[in-house]
Amino acid sequence: MTGEDKLLRIEGLTKAYPGVVANDGVGFAVAPGEIHALLGENGAGKSTLVKMIYGLVKPDSGTMEFRGSPYMPPEPRAARAAGVAMVFQHFSLFEALNVAENVALGMENPPPIRQLAREIREISETYGLPLDPARLVGDLSAGERQRVEIVRCLLQDPKLLIMDEPTSVLTPQEVEILFHTLRKLAREGTAILYISHKLEEIRSLCDHATILRGGKVVGTCLPREKTARELAEMMVGTEFKSTDRSGRTLGETVLSVAGLSLPPMTQFGPALKDIRFDLRAGEVLGVGGVAGNGQEELLATLAGERVSAPSTVKLHGTDIAGLGPNARRAKGVLAAPEERLGHAAVPNMSLTENAILTGTVRKPLTRKGFVDLAAARSFAEDVIRAFDVRTPGPHVAARALSGGNLQKYVIGREVLQEPEVLIVNQPTWGVDAAAAAAIRQAILDLAAKGAAVIVISQDLDELMEIADSFAALNEGRMSAPVPTEGLTLEQIGLMLGGAHGMQEAAL
Amino acid sequence: MIQLIKRPTPSKAWAWATPIIAVFATMIAGGILFAALGKNPFEAIRVIFWDPLFGSNAAYFRGQLLVKAGPLILIAAGLAVGFRAGIWNIGAEGQYIIGAICGASLALSVYPSESAWLFPAMVIVGALGGWLWGMIPALLKVTFGTSEILVSLMLVYVAENLLAYMAFGPLKNPEGFGFPGSRNLQQYPSAHNPELIAGTGAHWGVAAAIVAIIATYILMHRHIAGFRIRVAGEAPRAARFAGVVPARLVVFCLGLSGALAGLAGLFEVAGPSGQITDSFNAGYGFTAIIVAFLGRLHPIGILLAGLLMALTYIGGDMAQLMLQLPAAAIQVFQGMLLFFLLGFDVLTNYRIRIGKAQAA
Numbered sequence: 131m132t133g134e135d136k137l138l139r140i141e142g143l144t145k146a147y148p149g150v151v152a153n154d155g156v157g158f159a160v161a162p163g164e165i166h167a168l169l170g171e172n173g174a175g176k177s178t179l180v181k182m183i184y185g186l187v188k189p190d191s192g193t194m195e196f197r198g199s200p201y202m203p204p205e206p207r208a209a210r211a212a213g214v215a216m217v218f219q220h221f222s223l224f225e226a227l228n229v230a231e232n233v234a235l236g237m238e239n240p241p242p243i244r245q246l247a248r249e250i251r252e253i254s255e256t257y258g259l260p261l262d263p264a265r266l267v268g269d270l271s272a273g274e275r276q277r278v279e280i281v282r283c284l285l286q287d288p289k290l291l292i293m294d295e296p297t298s299v300l301t302p303q304e305v306e307i308l309f310h311t312l313r314k315l316a317r318e319g320t321a322i323l324y325i326s327h328k329l330e331e332i333r334s335l336c337d338h339a340t341i342l343r344g345g346k347v348v349g350t351c352l353p354r355e356k357t358a359r360e361l362a363e364m365m366v367g368t369e370f371k372s373t374d375r376s377g378r379t380l381g382e383t384v385l386s387v388a389g390l391s392l393p394p395m396t397q398f399g400p401a402l403k404d405i406r407f408d409l410r411a412g413e414v415l416g417v418g419g420v421a422g423n424g425q426e427e428l429l430a431t432l433a434g435e436r437v438s439a440p441s442t443v444k445l446h447g448t449d450i451a452g453l454g455p456n457a458r459r460a461k462g463v464l465a466a467p468e469e470r471l472g473h474a475a476v477p478n479m480s481l482t483e484n485a486i487l488t489g490t491v492r493k494p495l496t497r498k499g500f501v502d503l504a505a506a507r508s509f510a511e512d513v514i515r516a517f518d519v520r521t522p523g524p525h526v527a528a529r530a531l532s533g534g535n536l537q538k539y540v541i542g543r544e545v546l547q548e549p550e551v552l553i554v555n556q557p558t559w560g561v562d563a564a565a566a567a568a569i570r571q572a573i574l575d576l577a578a579k580g581a582a583v584i585v586i587s588q589d590l591d592e593l594m595e596i597a598d599s600f601a602a603l604n605e606g607r608m609s610a611p612v613p614t615e616g617l618t619l620e621q622i623g624l625m626l627g628g629a630h631g632m633q634e635a636a637l
Numbered sequence: 638m639i640q641l642i643k644r645p646t647p648s649k650a651w652a653w654a655t656p657i658i659a660v661f662a663t664m665i666a667g668g669i670l671f672a673a674l675g676k677n678p679f680e681a682i683r684v685i686f687w688d689p690l691f692g693s694n695a696a697y698f699r700g701q702l703l704v705k706a707g708p709l710i711l712i713a714a715g716l717a718v719g720f721r722a723g724i725w726n727i728g729a730e731g732q733y734i735i736g737a738i739c740g741a742s743l744a745l746s747v748y749p750s751e752s753a754w755l756f757p758a759m760v761i762v763g764a765l766g767g768w769l770w771g772m773i774p775a776l777l778k779v780t781f782g783t784s785e786i787l788v789s790l791m792l793v794y795v796a797e798n799l800l801a802y803m804a805f806g807p808l809k810n811p812e813g814f815g816f817p818g819s820r821n822l823q824q825y826p827s828a829h830n831p832e833l834i835a836g837t838g839a840h841w842g843v844a845a846a847i848v849a850i851i852a853t854y855i856l857m858h859r860h861i862a863g864f865r866i867r868v869a870g871e872a873p874r875a876a877r878f879a880g881v882v883p884a885r886l887v888v889f890c891l892g893l894s895g896a897l898a899g900l901a902g903l904f905e906v907a908g909p910s911g912q913i914t915d916s917f918n919a920g921y922g923f924t925a926i927i928v929a930f931l932g933r934l935h936p937i938g939i940l941l942a943g944l945l946m947a948l949t950y951i952g953g954d955m956a957q958l959m960l961q962l963p964a965a966a967i968q969v970f971q972g973m974l975l976f977f978l979l980g981f982d983v984l985t986n987y988r989i990r991i992g993k994a995q996a997a
Contacts, residue, residue: 454880467874477871
């Protein structure tokens with residue numbers, strides 16, 4: 131292929147941060163109308179690479195060529211003017227404003243709001259992205275919020291659309307809608323740079339893939355010609371170790387939840403509505419669903435941060451619904467919240483202090499209320515050793531750890547306290563594949579020893595891998611758990627309540 | 638271009654070095670200020686920082702140092718506990734006044750009977766008064782979600798009016814020839830808070846301040862309760878996860894800081910001040926906020942900061958007297974100290990990189 135028929139061509143792009151080379155001589159090219167995957171683990175350098183293309187980060191060296199001429203955007207505005215648009219993993223939307231107002235805020239010269247609303251409607255119909263311009267963003271699902279971001283990009287008529295992990299917040303049906311839209315855009319000549327670590331998706335959607343590892347391009351391929359396992363091994367660089375879920379027998383019921391209803395914690399948060407399930411010893415219950423549908427609320431309620439009506443939560447038949455977090459810890463009910471910094475751990479405190487955060491009830495870290503720093507340090511060291519947390523030592527502040535390492539620490543801290551019931555929310559979110567595998571194995575090992583575990587996760591593959599039973603959480607309601615064996619993605623999608631906005635699309 | 642880069646772990650060295658740098662920066666900026674006012678900056682700095690400790694009349698001033706530092710440290714020690722938890726009691730001045738009124742009222746109500754129990758009883762009543770005044774913003778916050786910052790601050794003005802009413806009304810000295818103000822407790826042996834060691838200025842309030850420093854140090858750095866208080870200030874959600882009940886924390890922190898402020902007021906009225914007058918409060922409650930931050934909200938830091946602050950007060954008074962510096966200039970000088978302190982504090986968590994711009 132010659133240079134003229136490529137839309138974007140990158141050569142030798144390098145970007146170093148103190149202590150780490152994020153991108154090292156990266157080069158690849160994207161043709162018009164091509165869906166090009168950037169595949170790599172967390173920390174492989176995908177985000178830095180697209181940030182340079184979008185003008186958010188300036189490369190140390192290397193060249194970029196866009197539509198045949200040199201391209202080096204000093205800021206995102208210049209990138210947008212050149213025809214590059216980006217949908218971020220985390221949305222930048224105002225919940226208290228409606229869709230059209232949010233779109234207008236992201237534009238240089240927005241047209242009058244009524245005209246803009248018309249344009250939004252047109253685009254959303256053309257590309258099969260049902261969206262009502264007058265609705266408040268706070269009332270939208272994650273999938274619908276993503277559509278707002280996509281429509282905002284499409285209004286600029288981009289030549290290259292960058293999508294950063296777009297499916298992590300979507301139900302399977304919403305993923306289908308998104309892929310339909312992306313394929314249509316590609317047919318019309320828009321190139322799409324698609325970042326993901328989900329292999330099946332890339333195999334079904336993308337024409338080409340560039341694989342990054344440790345900041346370097348380690349390979350390119352046609353994803354349709356590779357198996358998911360081959361892609362994974364290219365991505366991780368070693369052979370994949372699958373989790374071992376043998377050696378478990380389900381015991382008697384440990385935790386039973388019935389008629390659990392609670393009002394929302396925040397203005398736009400969901401209420402919990404009549405949640406009921408039984409959990410047996412040695413069982414791993416997977417709770418699927420898009421974040422923001424009551425996951426945080428469910429964890430907070432089971433962990434004792436919020437108390438619920440009497441008899442709604444029972445441990446071995448004893449009512450624990452009114453107990454606080456420490457009283458529940460004393461009885462063996464432990465939890466690891468989703469938000470690592472600020473909820474599961476205190477960012478500015480050392481790992482030793484973070485061991486004290488939840489460890490004082492079940493571990494002898496205090497004597498008559500006085501903190502035993504030596505004991506706390508040794509407990510922190512135990513967690514670091516047992517869970518292979520990469521850190522100079524327990525004196526390091528929690529915020530200095532990478533996401534994966536801190537997650538291993540947080541999960542390890544609870545697991546080493548030998549819980550009878552453990553509730554974890556998004557245990558492997560933003561964690562690299564090796565750490566994620568270690569965390570999943572730790573959960574399975576814990577269950578094998580007879581603990582009951584609830585894993586709340588958006589990652590359906592993960593739940594299929596480790597859970598014995600599956601329940602969907604949608605708008606604060608939880609479906610009755612069903613055995614995971616033989617469950618298909620299709621069925622799960624239906625349990626999750628299908629795609630938001632499908633009804634509107636049918637109209 | 639100058640860039641601030643966040644440190645992965647807060648720097649211990651800088652946490653101790655920044656107050657010292659701030660003091661020096663204040664001396665330099667203050668020196669420029671004094672020079673602009675036509676005074677010899679070196680002389681002014683010497684009068685403020687050196688003469689009260691080692692000058693010709695130092696013996697007198699050193700006593701004054703403890704008299705002024707005592708209440709500042711006592712109040713700041715309590716405030717810092719709340720500030721660590723993110724509970725902002727701005728009304729220590731009011732709690733100080735109420736503590737003084739309560740303690741003095743008890744003494745004056747039994748005047749002139751002598752009893753060894755009177756002074757200890759006054760101490761308890763004074764602490765109770767400050768505690769109650771602190772409970773008002775605490776309970777309003779817990780039940781109605783009001784801002785403890787505003788409510789505690791407003792209650793200072795209520796307390797000031799109450800003080801004036803007491804000085805002119807119920808507590809007025811019947812033998813005072815019509816002058817406002819109560820009887821002088823210094824002339825009432827059972828109620829008097831005397832100098833414990835002659836010439837040092839150390840009265841029971843100073844002893845209480847030292848006890849408060851040790852007690853809050855143990856609480857905040859050795860005990861699990863203090864650990865939870867710090868977690869609450871750093872990460873409220875993590876605190877709830879660790880089992881902290883926010884309402885209880887509010888009541889505890891406002892109660893503790895109120896009680897210590899009330900104690901400070903009681904020791905002042907029974908000691909150095911001697912009587913309830915409408916101008917009894919000298920702003921210790923507000924200055925203690927500065928002291929708390931100057932001391933990094935750390936008990937040992939507060940001890941040093943209280944002494945430093947007292948020094949600038951005494952030295953500032955001297956500079957006004959001897960160099961005819963305007964009072965406003967001294968206040969600006971004290972303001973600079975806080976400004977530099979908070980400014981340099983950035984270095985604990987960030988480092989500065991001076992170099993060429995990253996993005997064009």
